[in-house]
Amino acid sequence: MILKNINHPFGYHTEKIALMFFPLEKICDEPNGVVIETENTGGTLCVRAEVYKSKLSREYTPTESEDMAEAMSLLLYSVLSDLTGFKPPWGILYGVRPARLMHAKCDLLGEDGAKEFFRRCLVSEKKIDLAIKVMNSENEIIKLSHDNSFSLYISIPFCPSRCSYCSFVSHSIENAGDLMEPYVDLLCRELETKAKAAKSLGLRLESIYFGGGTPTTLSASQLGKIMSVIESSFDLSTLREYTVEAGRPDTVTKDKLLRLKKHGVGRISINPQTFSDEVRARAGRKHTTKQTFEAFALARECGFDNINTDLIAGLEGDTLETFKNSVDTAIALGAESITVHNLALKSAAYLVTENKYYDLKGKALAAEMIDYSQEALTKAGYTPYYMYRQSKSLGNLENVGWCKLGKECLYNVFMMDETHTVFAVGAGAVTKLKDSKTGHIERIYNYKYPYEYNASFDEVLKRIEGIYEFYGA
Numbered sequence: 001m002i003l004k005n006i007n008h009p010f011g012y013h014t015e016k017i018a019l020m021f022f023p024l025e026k027i028c029d030e031p032n033g034v035v036i037e038t039e040n041t042g043g044t045l046c047v048r049a050e051v052y053k054s055k056l057s058r059e060y061t062p063t064e065s066e067d068m069a070e071a072m073s074l075l076l077y078s079v080l081s082d083l084t085g086f087k088p089p090w091g092i093l094y095g096v097r098p099a100r101l102m103h104a105k106c107d108l109l110g111e112d113g114a115k116e117f118f119r120r121c122l123v124s125e126k127k128i129d130l131a132i133k134v135m136n137s138e139n140e141i142i143k144l145s146h147d148n149s150f151s152l153y154i155s156i157p158f159c160p161s162r163c164s165y166c167s168f169v170s171h172s173i174e175n176a177g178d179l180m181e182p183y184v185d186l187l188c189r190e191l192e193t194k195a196k197a198a199k200s201l202g203l204r205l206e207s208i209y210f211g212g213g214t215p216t217t218l219s220a221s222q223l224g225k226i227m228s229v230i231e232s233s234f235d236l237s238t239l240r241e242y243t244v245e246a247g248r249p250d251t252v253t254k255d256k257l258l259r260l261k262k263h264g265v266g267r268i269s270i271n272p273q274t275f276s277d278e279v280r281a282r283a284g285r286k287h288t289t290k291q292t293f294e295a296f297a298l299a300r301e302c303g304f305d306n307i308n309t310d311l312i313a314g315l316e317g318d319t320l321e322t323f324k325n326s327v328d329t330a331i332a333l334g335a336e337s338i339t340v341h342n343l344a345l346k347s348a349a350y351l352v353t354e355n356k357y358y359d360l361k362g363k364a365l366a367a368e369m370i371d372y373s374q375e376a377l378t379k380a381g382y383t384p385y386y387m388y389r390q391s392k393s394l395g396n397l398e399n400v401g402w403c404k405l406g407k408e409c410l411y412n413v414f415m416m417d418e419t420h421t422v423f424a425v426g427a428g429a430v431t432k433l434k435d436s437k438t439g440h441i442e443r444i445y446n447y448k449y450p451y452e453y454n455a456s457f458d459e460v461l462k463r464i465e466g467i468y469e470f471y472g473a
Contacts (some may be wrong), residue, residue: 001018001022001025001026001027001028001032001033001034001035002027002028002029002030002031002032002034002035002036003015003018003027003036004036004037004038006032006037006038006039006040007040007041007078008038008039008045008068008072008201010038010068010069010072010073013069013072013073014036014038014072014073014076015027016094016264017073017076017077017080017094018036018076018397019093019391019392020080020088020094020286021078021080021081021084021086021088022034023391023392023393023394023396024392025032026223033052033214034049034050034051034052034053034432035049035050035051036048036049036076036080037052038072038075038076040068040072041229043061043062043204044059044061045059045060045061045062045068045071045075046058047059047071047072047075047076047079049076049080049083051080051083051325054083055092056083057079057297058075058078059073059075059078060075065087070092070120070121073092074092077091077092077122081347082191086363086420087122088124088395088396088398089123089126089127089367089397090123090124090127090389090396090397091118091121091122091123091124091356091396092121092122093118093121093123094389095389096388096389096390097387097388097389097416097417098127098131098134098387098389098398099131099134099138099386099387100135100138100416100417100431101131101136102118102131102132102134102135103117103138103139103289105117105134105219106135108158111132113122115132115318118131122453123335124335126352126371126400128404128443129284130374130384130387130398130400131387133383133384134384134385134387134400137383137384137385137386137408137413138385138386138413138416140387141408141410141413141414142331142413142417142419144206144240144410144415144418145414145420145429146203146204146420147436147437148201148202148203148204148436149203149204149205149206149419149420149421150198150203150204150205150206150420150421150422150423151205151206151207151208151209151326151411151414151420151421151423152194152205152207152208152209152230152234152421152422152423152424152425152430153209153211153411153415153422153423153424153425153428153429154187154208154209154210154211154215154226154424154425154426155211155212155213155424155425155426155428155429155446156189156210156211156212156213156214156215156217156218156304156426157212157213157426157427157449158176158179158180158212158213158214158215158217158218158430158450158452159212159213159214159248160214160217160248160250160251160286165388167368176450176451178217178324179450179451179454180217180222181222181327181452182454183426183427183453183454184218184222184225184462186203186417186457187226187425187426188225188229188453189457189461190425190426190432190457190460190461190464191226191229191230191233191234191300191320191425192229192233193461193464194425194464194467195230195233195234195424196233196237197423197467197468198423199234199235199407200468200473201467201468201471203421203473204238205234205235205236205239206238206239206240206241207239207240207243207410207411207414208230208241208242208243208411209240209243209244209245209411210243210244210245211245211417212245212247212283213249214242214245214246214247214248214251215245215246215247216244216245216246216247216248216251216252216256217248217251217323219256220253220255220256220258220259221360223244223256223259223260223410224259224262224263227259227260227263227264227265228263230293231263231264232455233246239264240410241266241267241409241410241411242263242264242265242266242267243265243266243267243268243269243409243411244260244265244267244268244269245268245269246260246269246270246295246299247269247270247271247310248271248285248287249270249271249272249287249291249294249295250286250287250291252270252295252298253298253336254298254301254302257298257299257302257304257440260301261302261303261304263470266306267298267304267306267307267308267310267409268304268307268308269297269307269308269310270292270296270304270307270308270309271294271308271309271310272285272287272292272309272310272311272326272330273285273310273311273312273315274311274315274318274322274323274326275289275292275322275325275326275329275330276289276313276317276318276322276326277289278317278327279316279318279322280317281315282317283312283315283316284315293333296333296335303318304425304473305336306336306337306407307335307336307337308335308336308337308338308339308401309330309333309335309338309339309408310338310341311323311326311327311330311338311340311341311373311438312341312342312343313340313341313342313366313369313370313373313394313397314342314343314362314365314366314369314394314395315343318369319365320365320369320372323369323372323373324369324372324376325376327340327372327373327376327377328376331377331380331382334383336404336407337402337403337404337407337408337409338368338373338377338382338401338402338403339399339400339401339402340373340377340400340402341398341399342366342370342390342393342394342395342397342398343362343366343393343394344390344391344392344393344394350418362394362395363394363395364395366394366395366397367395367397370395370397370398373400373402374400376404377402381405382402382403382404383402383403383404383405384400385401385403385408385409385412385413386401386408386412386416387399387400387401387407387416388416400451403472409437418432418441419434419436420434421433421434423467424446425446426446426451426453427446427447427448427452427453428446428447428448428449429446430443430444430445431443431444431446431467433466433467435470442466444464444466444467444472445463446460446463447459447460
């Protein structure tokens with residue numbers, strides 16, 4: 001895709017809008033079917049676009065009171081939507097956190113004014129209503145945080161196999177099994193060092209979250225070792241929530257579940273992504289629907305009464321009917337929370353790099369799937385409590401966490417809102433340090449891959465000094 005911006009500084013905005021319509025295109029100098037020019041000539045904005053031999057140009061002269069970047073975005077949106085026949089339901093909004101934006105606009109303009117701002121950005125009424133509901137749910141959770149609060153994230157970047165849509169730092173145990181034991185040992189050392197920082201700075205621990213990868217790829221003894229270090233190193237007296245992703249049903253065993261329960265874990269995820277064995281097989285997940293049912297039953301037997309399950313809209317081969325069945329099955333299982341993701345076409349995912357899964361007819365189908373999930377989950381008594389959006393998602397849609405009353409995942413909201421500091425440990429982990437007075441955020445990055453983390457662990461420990469520097473200690 002060629003994108004030329006002439007005589008204006010709004011290239012960031014025009015690139016974001018263009019990628020909404022063509023998420024897998026790379027902006028370059030070579031003609032490949034999509035050519036877009038945006039220009040400002042004496043206060044008149046012009047967009048000229050050619051999309052696979054269909055051409056359209058349009059001009060608009062904003063008034064002095066109008067925001068020029070917004071006007072250019074709206075003009076480009078109108079041209080591309082007319083050329084493609086596709087109208088992204090979030091309009092020209094491309095941010096990750098629409099509920100947070102709604103909150104900011106409500107504070108500034110009041111709820112009616114915030115809604116009018118979203119309408120001016122061409123956001124659909126259904127999405128405006130969703131943003132309001134999520135904002136209200138998030139605000140109740142955000143109130144729980146104190147000025148000295150923090151959360152703890154533990155990265156376990158290993159999986160039984162790699163899913164075709166996955167772009168995360170995750171290694172299959174077939175290829176990286178020999179890294180796991182030394183990784184766990186070093187992870188425990190990092191936890192001990194960061195716990196000392198939390199104690200000396202007087203920080204209050206609110207939530208713990210094991211993510212991945214698939215944390216339950218580890219053995220019961222490895223999980224127990226990490227959790228024992230957490231118990232002996234951190235003050236858990238203020239802990240509100242303890243979550244471990246048991247994402248792959250084929251990694252769930254009674255021994256592991258009982259070990260989690262013994263160490264105070266109250267919330268787990270069991271994530272089929274779809275209840276169609278055929279669709280799941282295409283996605284590279286080597287487990288069955290039967291194993292998902294068995295894992296749920298085993299978790300209930302072990303005393304877990306707060307289970308999340310993830311579904312993905314837009315997987316290759318999924319139909320509206322099979323997706324509806326997945327939503328209905330998750331509801332019938334009685335999952336306390338159901339997170340509905342929209343397929344993200346990330347460039348690092350096998351689905352994109354090898355299968356060349358392009359965003360064409362799938363946009364409309366994904367929108368129907370997301371709409372159905374909202375209707376069915378609302379009818380079943382679930383409330384949307386957190387939401388985020390990803391770049392290059394199918395149809396420019398959203399990911400929403402739905403839950404029964406009182407079963408919200410606090411960590412998800414704290415993390416998505418950037419409510420307070422998050423200490424993150426392990427490969428690919430990013431510690432976010434937040435100044436509660438100014439809102440300023442700084443990040444400390446760990447090495448991305450497990451082999452780098454293991455090989456350069458001394459540098460990982462050295463970077464922890466940045467925590468003390470941030471807090472002025």
